[in-house]
Amino acid sequence: MNRYRWLALPIAAAALAVVPWVTSDTIVQYGINALLVATLAQAWNVIGGFSGYPSFGNSVFYGLGTYGTAIAMAQFHWSFGSGLVFGAVLGVACALLFGIPILRLRGPYFAIATLGLAAVMSAITATVEIAGKNIGLILPLFRGDKLFYELSLILLVAATGTVAWIARSRFGAGLVAIREDEDAAQVMGINTTMYKVAALTVAALFSALAGGIHAYWITFIDPASAFDPSLNVRMVIMTLFGGPGTVLGPVLGAFVLSAVSEVLASQATGVASLFYGFVIVIAVLVMPKGLLDLVQGFRETGWRYFVDNLRRYRI
Amino acid sequence: MQLFGQILVNGILLGGLYGLMGLGMGLVWGVLKIVNLAHGALIMLGGYALYYLYTKAGIDPFLGLPLAMLAMFVLGYLLQTALLNLIVRAAQLNTLLLTFGLDVVFVYLAQLLFTADFRTINPPYAGKNVSISGVVVPYAQFGAFLVALVLAGLLFLVLEKTRTGRAIRATAQNLTAARLYGVNPKRIYAITFGAGAALAGAAGGLYGIVSQITPYIGVTLTAKSFVIAILGGLDKPLGVIGGGLILGIAEAMAALYLDPTYTDIISFGLLVVVLIARPAQLLGRA
Numbered sequence: 001m002n003r004y005r006w007l008a009l010p011i012a013a014a015a016l017a018v019v020p021w022v023t024s025d026t027i028v029q030y031g032i033n034a035l036l037v038a039t040l041a042q043a044w045n046v047i048g049g050f051s052g053y054p055s056f057g058n059s060v061f062y063g064l065g066t067y068g069t070a071i072a073m074a075q076f077h078w079s080f081g082s083g084l085v086f087g088a089v090l091g092v093a094c095a096l097l098f099g100i101p102i103l104r105l106r107g108p109y110f111a112i113a114t115l116g117l118a119a120v121m122s123a124i125t126a127t128v129e130i131a132g133k134n135i136g137l138i139l140p141l142f143r144g145d146k147l148f149y150e151l152s153l154i155l156l157v158a159a160t161g162t163v164a165w166i167a168r169s170r171f172g173a174g175l176v177a178i179r180e181d182e183d184a185a186q187v188m189g190i191n192t193t194m195y196k197v198a199a200l201t202v203a204a205l206f207s208a209l210a211g212g213i214h215a216y217w218i219t220f221i222d223p224a225s226a227f228d229p230s231l232n233v234r235m236v237i238m239t240l241f242g243g244p245g246t247v248l249g250p251v252l253g254a255f256v257l258s259a260v261s262e263v264l265a266s267q268a269t270g271v272a273s274l275f276y277g278f279v280i281v282i283a284v285l286v287m288p289k290g291l292l293d294l295v296q297g298f299r300e301t302g303w304r305y306f307v308d309n310l311r312r313y314r315i
Numbered sequence: 316m317q318l319f320g321q322i323l324v325n326g327i328l329l330g331g332l333y334g335l336m337g338l339g340m341g342l343v344w345g346v347l348k349i350v351n352l353a354h355g356a357l358i359m360l361g362g363y364a365l366y367y368l369y370t371k372a373g374i375d376p377f378l379g380l381p382l383a384m385l386a387m388f389v390l391g392y393l394l395q396t397a398l399l400n401l402i403v404r405a406a407q408l409n410t411l412l413l414t415f416g417l418d419v420v421f422v423y424l425a426q427l428l429f430t431a432d433f434r435t436i437n438p439p440y441a442g443k444n445v446s447i448s449g450v451v452v453p454y455a456q457f458g459a460f461l462v463a464l465v466l467a468g469l470l471f472l473v474l475e476k477t478r479t480g481r482a483i484r485a486t487a488q489n490l491t492a493a494r495l496y497g498v499n500p501k502r503i504y505a506i507t508f509g510a511g512a513a514l515a516g517a518a519g520g521l522y523g524i525v526s527q528i529t530p531y532i533g534v535t536l537t538a539k540s541f542v543i544a545i546l547g548g549l550d551k552p553l554g555v556i557g558g559g560l561i562l563g564i565a566e567a568m569a570a571l572y573l574d575p576t577y578t579d580i581i582s583f584g585l586l587v588v589v590l591i592a593r594p595a596q597l598l599g600r601a
Contacts, residue, residue, distance in 0.1 A: 054408055101591045107407060108350045112541050113590045116583035119538075123580045229534075233415065240412055274427070277419030281398070284413040288405055313405035315500055 013157050020146040028145045030262055032217060035152035036210045038254035040231065041238040042159040043206035048236065049244035050172060051199045052179030053103065056232045057114025058207050060121045061091040063227040065208025066215040067125060070137040073216070075130055080142075084212040091208025092201055094121075099197040106182070115232070122227030136222030139215060148217040155213065156251065159206045164247045166202075175199055176245070241283055243290025252291055285310060317449045322571045323564065324450050330563025331460035332521055334556035336536060337543030338467055339514030341555045344544060346487040346507045347403060352414040354515055354540050355533025356421035361387050361516025362528035363425065366434050376436050376524055377458060383520050384513040391512025395505040403504060418533060425530035436523040459521035464556065466517055470510070471552040483507055542586045561585075 016035075020028045040062060047055050068087025072078040078086070102113050126134045166172035174195045177185035186192050215221050234257075242253020260279065264272030286306045287294040297305040340354045351357075364386050368379035394417070402409055444453040474480040485493040486503045494500060522528065522536075539562065547558025562582055569581035 048408075054411065102587075105590055108344075108541075109545070109590055111350075111411075112538075112545070113587055115538060116542075116586040116590075119583040120580050120587065123577070237412065237415070240408060244408070271423075271427070273419060274423035277416050277421075277423060280416030280419065281413055284409050284416065285398070285401060288402065288409050310401060313403065313409070314401045315403050315504065 009160075013153065016153055017150065020149045025145060028149050030258075032145065032149050032152050034255060034258040035149070035156050036214055037231075037234060037238065037258060038251045039152070039156045039159050039210045040207055040235040041242070041250035041254045042156065042163055043203040043210070044235045045163060045239050045244060045246075045250040046166065046175075047196075047199045047203045049239055049246070049250070050166065050175040050179065051196055053196065053199075054107075054111045054236070055114045055200070055203070056111050056229075056236065057116075057118040058203060058235060059227050059229060059231045060094060060114075060118050061204040061207035062211040062214075062231060063118075063121065063125065063223075064090040064094055065211030066221050066226040067131055067137075067211075068208065069212035069215045070139055070221050071130055073139050074132075074137045080216055083216070084209060087212040087215075088205055088208045091204040091211070095201045095204035096197065099200045100193065103193065103196040103200065115229075118227060118229060118232065122223050122229075125227065126223040132222075134223065136220060136225075139219045139221075141219050142216065145217075148213060151213050152210075155206065155209055160247065160251060162202065162206070163250075167247050171195065171198070179245070237280060241280075241290060243292035246290070246292050249290050249292045256291065288313070318571070320450045322567045324452060326564035326567030327560060328452075328456040328460045328563070329525075329567065330560035331463040331556065332518060332525065332559070333539060333543055333563050334547070334559025335463035335466060335514060335518040335521065336540040337547060337555045337559050338470060338552055339511035339518070340537075340540035341544035341547065342470070342514065342552075343508055343511035346483055347399070347504055348407070349399065349403065349410045349414065350407070350541070351511065352411060352537055353418040353421060353533075354414075354511070355535070355537030356418045356425075357387065357391070357512050357515035357533075358519035358522065358536050358540075359425060359528060359530060359533045360390070360421060361512075361519030362436075362523040362532075363429050363434070363519075364516060365520030366436050366523055366528060369436050369438070376438050376520065377462070380462065380517055380520050384516050387516030388509040388513040390509075392505045392509035394512070395508035396501070399508060400501055400504060418537070422530050422533060429530065431529060431531075433527045433529055434523065435527050436520070438524070441524070453525075455524050459525050462517065462521060463559075466514065467552045467556045470514070474552065479503075479506065539582060542582060545586070546589060 019031060040058065043061075044055065044058050047053050047058070065087035068090040069080070069083040072083035072086040073080065098117060102110065102117065105113050125131050131137065166175070174185065174190045177188065177190060178192055178195060182192055211226065215226075238254040238257050239250040240253070241257055242251065243249025261272065261276060264275055286309050288309055294305070301308065336354075336358060339357070340351060343349055343351050343354075361383055364383040365376055365379055368374045368382055369376050372379075374382070398413065398417075399410070402413055438455070441455050442453075444451050446452070474484055482493065482498045482503050483506070485496065486498055486500055486507075490500060493503075519528070522532070543558040543562055544555060545558070546561055547555035562585070565581050565585055566578045569577045573581075
């Protein structure tokens with residue numbers, strides 16, 4: 001069985017790839033959103049899960065990707081491909097520029113600095129002429145949900161593949177060392193600054209690409225939607241729910257939570273969000289290491305897994 | 316010049332209230348090492364508590380404030396005992412996530428129970444003010460400012476002079492050592508979180524007097540409380556009030572000289588600059 005485990009991923013990806021041809025439009029549209037947010041969660045996983053730097057500002061990269069693609073297509077009349085590249089370049093440049101000063105901060109200080117960066121970037125975008133100020137930009141209309149679905153799937157597979165490589169590489173081991181004890185990692189000869197900036201850059205690249213695809217799909221963007229702060233929270237929660245620092249956890253968490261909120265949103269909005277809050281609270285208490293750990297732990301110790309978790313971190 | 320004076324006074328009055336918001340956040344953060352993302356939601360709940368005390372029971376808001384604080388203290392004490400004590404030793408991300416979940420629960424409970432309408436606590440003296448050489452000082456705002464200062468002073472005295480305060484400070488410094496000296500950390504944590512919730516409740520009540528409450532005011536207030544707690548230094552109540560004043564004045568000045576849309580750029584830009592410019596000092600505490 002274990003010999004063929006690596007086959008499961010390509011099969012799952014292939015199964016997801018045929019979805020648009022066998023289901024309805026609403027499912028495809030829901031699928032595009034789920035795939036893009038899973039990509040964001042996976043990108044966050046690199047900086048938040050592996051290096052342990054809790055970024056609440058990855059929406060900056062998503063927003064820059066969104067705006068880069070939109071500006072290139074709506075203002076410069078470039079093609080979608082060049083627009084995506086332009087957006088990705090903006091996102092990566094931002095990660096390189098702000099990564100070095102901000103990654104010197106640790107823990108909650110880093111978290112709040114990224115939060116501030118996101119707020120500032122959103123406000124700045126709303127004052128720039130070429131970005132359409134507060135009003136936003138309209139992209140050329142292109143109807144092709146299937147194409148966007150497949151593009152999003154390819155992006156998610158690429159992000160997951162990258163994370164799978166990181167998890168096995170020297171680079172990934174360095175990031176985990178930084179997460180566990182940054183000073184020790186530095187003493188061991190890891191160039192922590194370079195590792196951290198590289199991790200943030202990888203996260204920025206995939207977030208920006210997701211933003212670009214979303215921009216062309218939705219065809220209308222404004223600062224509030226491109227730099228939506230709740231997006232940050234969602235990608236973090238999905239990663240933590242699935243299992244941070246693992247290869248498949250963020251994807252699993254994103255799919256499960258997207259499905260839950262989709263089902264609940266069709267009922268009543270207030271009650272749905274309330275339930276979402278309860279799910280988060282209970283999940284943190286009884287499965288603090290995410291779904292993947294839950295599956296494994298439950299197989300080993302059964303119901304005691306939950307009791308152990310409740311006991312582990314209490315005072 | 317008169318305009319400048321007026322804006323400065325506005326900023327200072329707002330800043331006192333901001334300081335009170337930062338106080339509860341800083342206390343919980345400093346002692347429990349929990350960044351409480353539900354802080355803004357607790358502020359919001361305190362606002363509603365005072366609103367209903369005033370409109371339903373007819374108690375003057377400034378007299379009702381201790382009652383609202385007591386209710387919030389009980390809520391905070393129970394939250395810590397029942398939930399947060401279970402995960403207080405987990406990784407910081409988990410505590411962040413749990414308080415975020417609580418935030419979501421509180422916001423949507425408030426939306427269901429209190430509706431999304433704007434509420435203002437409107438005592439008869441709300442519109443009255445005194446003019447000092449052309450600068451207008453509204454009574455309600457000034458009262459809120461004074462209450463914030465008194466509460467900060469009280470917190471300082473409690474932490475410095477009482478037995479419980481010493482136990483709180485000892486727990487913050489070294490949990491194991493405090494335990495060895497007979498401190499019961501469960502109780503101390505619950506009291507600290509309760510006190511943080513009570514301070515948030517007071518801030519929320521005062522916010523309801525000088526501004527408007529909806530279930531959704533919490534998110535920005537959480538972020539601002541965080542900024543203020545950092546600006547002021549976590550373990551110094553009077554420093555946190557100073558942080559609040561800095562933010563209040565900076566926001567008021569930005570709204571006047573730049574544009575009201577720049578207030579958020581200022582408060583968060585200030586934060587990023589402060590964080591980057593003085594990391595050595597901050598890293599020591601992180």
